[in-house]
Amino acid sequence: MRHPERLGDEEREKFAAVLALCPELKALHAYVRGFAEILQSRSGQHLKDWVTATRAADLPRQHTFAAGLEKDWDAVVQGLTTSWNSGRVEGRVNHIKMIKRQMFGRAMLPLLRKRVLLTAAQGGPRHPLCP
Structure with a gap:
């Protein structure tokens, strides 16, 4: 759950080994990191590109997540773009x-x-x- 840069050497090696064993997990990791970057940088304008890329991938759970985001698209983009929160x-x-x-x-x-x-x-x- 931590940012990859905050992993220790041993954890980083284990993580890389697990990703090497499962191509689907490696692809999922890339999409999750991409979404995390959108969250951290508050760059909701890049969300449409991210959703398009996830739809092209063969990851059904990711498709479900993307569909959930699209149900209330304007609110999601606004939440990922502005600094206002409740x-x-x-x-x-x-x-x-x-x-x-x-x-x-x-x-x-x-x-x-x-x-x-x-x-x-x-x-x-x-x-x-x-x-």
Whole structure:
């Protein structure tokens, strides 16, 4: 799951050996790395070329993934192109759901509301990767 540049020497050798044994896996690896590059560089404009290339390959699972992307093409391209995201909002929603689960069957809405507001006033949950 790590970037190939972050693999150790021994891991890199094992990975190369596995790819050498299976041409389908080697081809899949190339497409997955290509998609990862599109994600990392936020270059959604290259997605159409990537989908066209995957359709030409004989990798049925990859075709399914590409078809899923095409179902909501505009949203996918927009998500891969712009720097805007809903990460903080989603984090808050997940935190509220966690509090709700912790309190299930123990208290009513006023206490849940108070806990949510108190954590929001304290800055709320922080993800270790978020500034």
